[in-house]
Structures are given as structure tokens and as C-alpha cells.
Amino acid sequence: MSPSERRSAILRLLCKRRHETATNLAEEFGVSERTIRADLVILSCYYPIQVLRGRYGGGASLPNWFHMESKTLSPKQEALLRKLRGTLDGDDLQVLNSILAQFALYWEYR
Known part of the structure; x- marks a missing residue:
């Protein structure tokens, strides 16, 4: 899977789940958490992705009003x-x- 395809898949997952951790995304896509964090930085330049640090409640999320379709x-x-x-x-x-x-x-x- 190319980085572009992975980022598209991450965005689709966030649209469905609304919130996900970098750890879970890394496991799901078979890449490192650092790669996922870099993908989220790139995606956040184009989409309203919010990234919060922290063990509890941290991760990437999309606001309820945003829908790709x-x-x-x-x-x-x-x-x-x-x-x-x-x-x-x-x-x-x-x-x-x-x-x-x-x-x-x-x-x-x-």
C-alpha cells in the first residue's frame, strides 16, 4: 500500500469511527506509530483532523460536522x-x- 493509499484509508476510517489512536492505526496498517503521526500531520493540512496527545482520550478525531461524502x-x-x-x-x-x-x-x- 502506498503512502497516499494509506492516508486515504486512514481518512475513511476516521470518517466512520470519528476517533482512533495512532497505536491502533499503526497495528491496523502494519506501520510504525511515527509513520501514522506523519500521515496525520499531512492529512490535517487538508482536513479538519484534530490530534490530541495523551494516554486517555488522545488520538486523532474528526468533528461531527465533517463528512467526506x-x-x-x-x-x-x-x-x-x-x-x-x-x-x-x-x-x-x-x-x-x-x-x-x-x-x-x-x-x-x-
């Missing part, structure tokens, strides 16, 4: 767009509503 807005992004919606009208309002409809998790036209 569908792009979504974070709660803060969605809240800001909802605030802006009140200041818009016409075509601008329609464009903003289409963005919210496409990317917000729980969007309703109100």
Missing part, C-alpha cells in the same frame, strides 16, 4: 449565513438560500 457547513458558518440572510433581498437572497439548501445540515426555508 457530502460537504457541509460548520454550525458557526451556518449561523453567520442565517444572520446575513436577513440583510439580503432579490437575487442575492436566492443565492444565499441555495447555498444553505445545498450545504446546511438542517435547512428549512423560513
Whole structure:
């Protein structure tokens, strides 16, 4: 397995499990923990991976709002767009509503 394939597999696993330790990932992929940590550093440049140190609760995790198969807005992004919606009208309002409809998790036209 190439490093690129391994990183893709790590990202898919994190999307499913939401949290995993470097030790478990190293065992699963048959590489060292140092290799996994390097992979996580590279992945964190492109994805919202959070890496926490520590024996209990440490490891890599993804925020609940992130899903690879569908792009979504974070709660803060969605809240800001909802605030802006009140200041818009016409075509601008329609464009903003289409963005919210496409990317917000729980969007309703109100």
C-alpha cells in the first residue's frame, strides 16, 4: 500500500469511527506509530483532523460536522449565513438560500 493509499484509508476510517489512536492505526496498517503521526500531520493540512496527545482520550478525531461524502457547513458558518440572510433581498437572497439548501445540515426555508 502506498503512502497516499494509506492516508486515504486512514481518512475513511476516521470518517466512520470519528476517533482512533495512532497505536491502533499503526497495528491496523502494519506501520510504525511515527509513520501514522506523519500521515496525520499531512492529512490535517487538508482536513479538519484534530490530534490530541495523551494516554486517555488522545488520538486523532474528526468533528461531527465533517463528512467526506457530502460537504457541509460548520454550525458557526451556518449561523453567520442565517444572520446575513436577513440583510439580503432579490437575487442575492436566492443565492444565499441555495447555498444553505445545498450545504446546511438542517435547512428549512423560513
